[in-house]
Amino acid sequence: MAQQQSKTLNGVDVDGLLQSINVIQKEPSVAKFNFRAKNEWVSGSESRTTINDFYGAGKTHVRSKPFVFTKDEPPVLLGKDHGANPVEYALTALAGCVTTTLIFHAAAKGVKINKVESTLEGDIDIRGLLNLDDSVKVGYESIQMNFKIDSDASEETLHELIELGKKHSPVANTITNATPVNITLSKT
Amino acid sequence: MAQQQSKTLNGVDVDGLLQSINVIQKEPSVAKFNFRAKNEWVSGSESRTTINDFYGAGKTHVRSKPFVFTKDEPPVLLGKDHGANPVEYALTALAGCVTTTLIFHAAAKGVKINKVESTLEGDIDIRGLLNLDDSVKVGYESIQMNFKIDSDASEETLHELIELGKKHSPVANTITNATPVNITLSKT
Numbered sequence: 119m120a121q122q123q124s125k126t127l128n129g130v131d132v133d134g135l136l137q138s139i140n141v142i143q144k145e146p147s148v149a150k151f152n153f154r155a156k157n158e159w160v161s162g163s164e165s166r167t168t169i170n171d172f173y174g175a176g177k178t179h180v181r182s183k184p185f186v187f188t189k190d191e192p193p194v195l196l197g198k199d200h201g202a203n204p205v206e207y208a209l210t211a212l213a214g215c216v217t218t219t220l221i222f223h224a225a226a227k228g229v230k231i232n233k234v235e236s237t238l239e240g241d242i243d244i245r246g247l248l249n250l251d252d253s254v255k256v257g258y259e260s261i262q263m264n265f266k267i268d269s270d271a272s273e274e275t276l277h278e279l280i281e282l283g284k285k286h287s288p289v290a291n292t293i294t295n296a297t298p299v300n301i302t303l304s305k306t
Numbered sequence: 307m308a309q310q311q312s313k314t315l316n317g318v319d320v321d322g323l324l325q326s327i328n329v330i331q332k333e334p335s336v337a338k339f340n341f342r343a344k345n346e347w348v349s350g351s352e353s354r355t356t357i358n359d360f361y362g363a364g365k366t367h368v369r370s371k372p373f374v375f376t377k378d379e380p381p382v383l384l385g386k387d388h389g390a391n392p393v394e395y396a397l398t399a400l401a402g403c404v405t406t407t408l409i410f411h412a413a414a415k416g417v418k419i420n421k422v423e424s425t426l427e428g429d430i431d432i433r434g435l436l437n438l439d440d441s442v443k444v445g446y447e448s449i450q451m452n453f454k455i456d457s458d459a460s461e462e463t464l465h466e467l468i469e470l471g472k473k474h475s476p477v478a479n480t481i482t483n484a485t486p487v488n489i490t491l492s493k494t
Contacts, residue, residue: 129349134384139436149433149442153393157401159422161317165405167398169390174432175382185390187375189402194363196322196410202357202373204403204477205341207395210355213345214377215392216489217353219435222384234347244362245337247407247474248327254337257479260486267491276491284489286435289392291445296484298448301404301472303455303464 130225148175163197164190195244205258209238211289212261219290220265220283229275233268261293318413336363351385352378383432393446397426399477400449407478408453408471417463421456449481 124133142149151174157167170184189204191197202210217234224231239262246256267276284290312321330337339362345355358372377392379385390398405422412419427450434444455464472478 126350129352131350131384138384139438142433142436142438146431146433146439149431149436149438151430151432153391153397153428153430155394155397155401155426157398157405157424157426159405159409159419162314162319162409163406164317165402165422167401169394169398172380172394179380179382181380181387185394187390187395187398189398189406191406192360192367192369194367196319196326199369202375203341204399204401204406204475205480206343206357206360206373207375207399207402208477208480209341209343210345210357210375210377211392211395211399212487213343213355213392214353214395217345217347218351218377218379218392221347221350222435223437231347234353236345238343238345240341242339242341242476243334243337244339244476245330245334246479247410247476248330248337249411249470249474250327250330250337251334255479255483256474257476257481257483258485260488263487263489265489265491273491280489280491282437284487286437286444287392288430288432288435288445289396290487291434291443292393292396292481293445293485294487295443295445297446297481299400299451299472299478299482300448301451301453301468303453303461303468 127225127228128221128231130222132225135222135226150174163195163203164188164200205240205242208258208293209240209261212263212287212293213238215287215289216263216283219287220279223282223286224279229269229271229279231267231269231271235266236263238263315413315416316409316419318410320413323410323414338362348376351383351391352376352388393428393430396446396481397428397449400451400475400481401426403475403477404451404471407475408467411470411474412467417457417459417467419455419457419459423454424451426451
């Protein structure tokens with residue numbers, strides 16, 4: 119058994135996935151995760167976020183090496199373009215989450231996927247950011263995501279997978295539902 | 307005039323900021339931006355997002371070099387940890403956006419900030435992702451962000467800046483309001 123390779127589909131360890139589901143169904147607290155980030159302002163629009171540890175499946179996990187992300191604004195938004203800007207990071211988060219969710223659900227259903235590409239876009243009117251007009255929406259008006267999927271599955275199946283990808287994606291749900299953000303200040 | 311350095315505070319070009327506000331007040335269409343991302347699935351939970359161009363202030367801007375981000379999941383979520391995961395990218399986006407918004411508003415108000423650090427965290431129950439329980443929230447339950455700010459400004463001013471940072475941050479608003487995400491499938 120130790121030598122036996124587990125069944126994978128779309129690069130997903132399907133046996134591991136079914137085993138995880140089994141464990142969670144017996145003990146739902148295993149499904150509780152807490153994700154964390156630390157951010158440090160550099161100058162102007164530039165800041166740096168470090169992702170290192172998280173809690174999940176009953177314990178804290180620390181990465182072998184933290185992931186570090188520089189955010190900045192392009193010159194037209196008064197930055198130095200040292201990194202993608204935060205609203206572009208939000209699209210990055212959404213893109214990855216819907217894609218992974220779709221791939222996991224395809225694997226669970228036995229649907230082989232060969233290739234997935236997507237493009238995302240969203241409009242923002244920066245009068246909201248600049249506090250120039252209270253009637254202007256501050257965040258994305260809406261976000262459009264378009265998939266191109268290469269698979270032998272029927273178009274109906276692919277549409278169903280896209281629906282599952284959206285319905286069960288944590289980032290998509292964080293965006294499409296009103297998710298509370300609580301901000302506090304500690305004394306230094 | 308060409309030799310004169312413009313006034314900066316907190317690394318923000320305050321003259322440039324006031325000039326932008328002036329231009330937008332005369333011609334609000336200048337404030338319209340469209341941000342874009344392309345994503346390519348790699349395998350399993352791994353995908354790669356490319357950020358290259360965006361539209362704003364009346365034209366398309368292309369970066370000298372695209373920003374490329376790898377997303378993956380840690381082993382406990384059946385990935386290979388080749389990158390931070392999408393919900394961690396979402397915290398990264400939020401961290402940068404509230405920080406930059408706060409810094410810009412501080413600069414506009416003439417408040418000097420020496421240092422800003424923040425920690426973020428949010429709970430996710432992955433039974434939503436795995437489609438195991440319809441009553442479980444799929445996205446973040448809520449997100450907690452805690453700031454430590456070093457500044458000579460009063461605590462009242464710092465609280466006010468944090469409020470402005472949250473109220474006028476495009477990413478915070480994308481999350482705290484229900485933002486529509488439309489997903490379509492193109493035939494390959």
